[in-house]
Amino acid sequence: MHPRRATLVAFCDTETGASRSRRIARHLAKCAKCREELGRIERERDQLSARTAEPAADVRQGLAAVLSAIAAWQEGRNGAAASELKARLRWQMETYFGSPAASALEGTGIRAEEMFGKASEMLEVFLGPQAAEAVSDDIFRGVDWAEPAGEICR
Amino acid sequence: MPITRKSSLDGIESAPRWIVVFLGAYLIVHLFALYFWNMAGHAFSIEGTSGSTSALPVTAMAAVNLWLCLLVLRSFPAGAPLRRAWMLITCAAVAQAAAGALAQLLGSDWQLNPLLWGGQARAALVEQIRHGALIAGGPVQLALLAAGMLAALRVLRKFGFWVRPSAADWAVASIVYVFTLCRFGEAGAASLAGRPIGIEDWSSLAGLPFLCVLVLEALLLRQSVVHMGNGLISKCWAAFMCGIFLTGAGEMALWVIPHFSHAWPIEMIGSLITFPAAAAFALAPACLVAAQRRAIKPASDRPEGLATSVPALAP
Numbered sequence: 425m426h427p428r429r430a431t432l433v434a435f436c437d438t439e440t441g442a443s444r445s446r447r448i449a450r451h452l453a454k455c456a457k458c459r460e461e462l463g464r465i466e467r468e469r470d471q472l473s474a475r476t477a478e479p480a481a482d483v484r485q486g487l488a489a490v491l492s493a494i495a496a497w498q499e500g501r502n503g504a505a506a507s508e509l510k511a512r513l514r515w516q517m518e519t520y521f522g523s524p525a526a527s528a529l530e531g532t533g534i535r536a537e538e539m540f541g542k543a544s545e546m547l548e549v550f551l552g553p554q555a556a557e558a559v560s561d562d563i564f565r566g567v568d569w570a571e572p573a574g575e576i577c578r
Numbered sequence: 579m580p581i582t583r584k585s586s587l588d589g590i591e592s593a594p595r596w597i598v599v600f601l602g603a604y605l606i607v608h609l610f611a612l613y614f615w616n617m618a619g620h621a622f623s624i625e626g627t628s629g630s631t632s633a634l635p636v637t638a639m640a641a642v643n644l645w646l647c648l649l650v651l652r653s654f655p656a657g658a659p660l661r662r663a664w665m666l667i668t669c670a671a672v673a674q675a676a677a678g679a680l681a682q683l684l685g686s687d688w689q690l691n692p693l694l695w696g697g698q699a700r701a702a703l704v705e706q707i708r709h710g711a712l713i714a715g716g717p718v719q720l721a722l723l724a725a726g727m728l729a730a731l732r733v734l735r736k737f738g739f740w741v742r743p744s745a746a747d748w749a750v751a752s753i754v755y756v757f758t759l760c761r762f763g764e765a766g767a768a769s770l771a772g773r774p775i776g777i778e779d780w781s782s783l784a785g786l787p788f789l790c791v792l793v794l795e796a797l798l799l800r801q802s803v804v805h806m807g808n809g810l811i812s813k814c815w816a817a818f819m820c821g822i823f824l825t826g827a828g829e830m831a832l833w834v835i836p837h838f839s840h841a842w843p844i845e846m847i848g849s850l851i852t853f854p855a856a857a858a859f860a861l862a863p864a865c866l867v868a869a870q871r872r873a874i875k876p877a878s879d880r881p882e883g884l885a886t887s888v889p890a891l892a893p
Contacts, residue, residue, distance in 0.1 A: 520869055522807010528738065546737055547873075549660060550811045551866075552653035555873035562873075 426458055427451060429465070436465050506536035512563045513543050520551060520559070591871040593646065593864035594813075597639075601857040604635060608850055636849070637678030639856040644671040646863035653870055659733045666726030670719045671859070677715025680707050709777050716781040720788035720825075727795040727818065734802045734815075741801035743794065754793045757830050758786045782829070789826055796822035810869035814862045821858035828852055 427435070427448055434440045435448045452459050510530070517526035529542055540563070547556035647668040654661040684691060684707045691704065734740055743751070765775055765783055775783075799819040806812040828851035835842050 518807065518809060520809045520811050520873075522809040522812050524805055524807045525739075525809070525812075526807070528805075549658070549733060549737070551873060552650075552870055553655065553658070554653065555870040558874045 509536045591868040640675040643860035644675040647671040650863045663729035670722035673714045673719040677711040681711035712781040717784040720785045724791045739802040747797040792822045814865040817862035824855035
């Protein structure tokens with residue numbers, strides 16, 4: 425009776441017991457078909473070992489590609505939320521201070537988190553902490569962030 | 579800290595509107611009185627009534643100002659940058675309200691003043707109270723206000739709302755400085771000529787250096803407000819600026835007019851300036867209280883929603 429393929433794989437990996445290994449070895453000495461099967465298993469194992477040892481750099485590149493794709497996707501979502509946050513901040517600043525103050529705060533290329541930090545500081549100083557907190561709450565209400573807004577902006 | 583939002587509002591956010599309405603009504607009534615007096619060929623006196631009738635609204639406005647200042651002060655916790663400024667501004671409001679109340683209740687000659695019931699001894703006390711009220715409502719109030727404005731300007735400077743005074747600002751300030759010098763010169767000449775200087779004049783003279791500082795601060799405030807814009811917080815500081823300019827204009831008008839004409843009802847004209855100045859000072863904390871209440875008010879209660887106001891946010 426021929427040993428099963430799984431048994432041959434275990435034999436190849438020397439995972440079978442001593443008596444069972446002896447029995448398999450006696451069978452292989454008589455059976456060409458099983459010797460051929462064992463040879464195929466050994467070739468496959470060698471190929472697999474060669475692949476896992478050699479291209480570590482490729483795996484890292486692949487992982488980086490996956491992470492960058494995730495980041496791009498998140499950035500796309502956060503970018504929309506950031507522009508919405510900026511619009512809301514500008515509106516609140518115009519309401520409480522005026523357009524020139526809002527324009528001065530917005531500047532060029534300022535990040536939404538930075539703008540929010542400056543605006544909330546100004547509101548806290550000139551409006552009082554409780555009212556400033558309420559304004560911040562209003563600004564963030566309903567903004568769809570990829571991750572909690574508080575972790576990004578506060 | 580969780581945000582607690584009031585479900586019912588006390589309507590205090592409409593305080594600026596009410597102050598402007600009262601100011602408008604006051605000015606209309608007084609200007610009509612002045613017009614009819616002029617049309618009637620000065621046939622009747624409006625000086626007798628204007629002094630007492632103008633002081634009461636000014637005192638009432640000072641009380642409103644004090645109440646609003648206390649509300650604002652309470653909203654700034656200890657250590658907040660503007661706490662010191664609002665503390666000094668509130669102290670100035672206390673001085674103004676106390677001066678008005680003392681002058682109107684215990685320092686007046688009306689029959690319901692309990693201090694006048696005791697005869698001559700109490701009459702001296704009434705006079706002292708009147709003098710105390712003049713000092714509290716004059717130099718003390720102006721000094722406290724100048725210190726408060728200085729503290730506020732330092733905070734404004736920290737946030738970039740600071741501009742050096744321009745040539746036009748110095749020109750405006752120099753008018754007040756020249757006026758101050760004229761007043762001191764006149765007082766010095768009167769003193770040398772042996773003419774007595776009343777307590778009213780002394781208290782007014784003592785307040786003039788503070789008024790000079792205040793006018794310069796108001797000019798800087800004006801620049802800061804221009805850089806800020808026309809928001810609710812900006813309106814608060816703009817109201818202070820107006821109050822200071824009106825106070826300065828009142829001081830100058832009350833000194834200049836008698837030099838040109840004695841026919842003008844100086845009390846009436848004084849009331850036409852002092853009440854708007856008091857209203858402007860009350861308007862400042864009222865604007866800030868309105869801004870704070872607006873911020874704390876739930877979004878659904880506002881006249882217009884955020885989404886409808888900002889086209890980019892509209893669904």
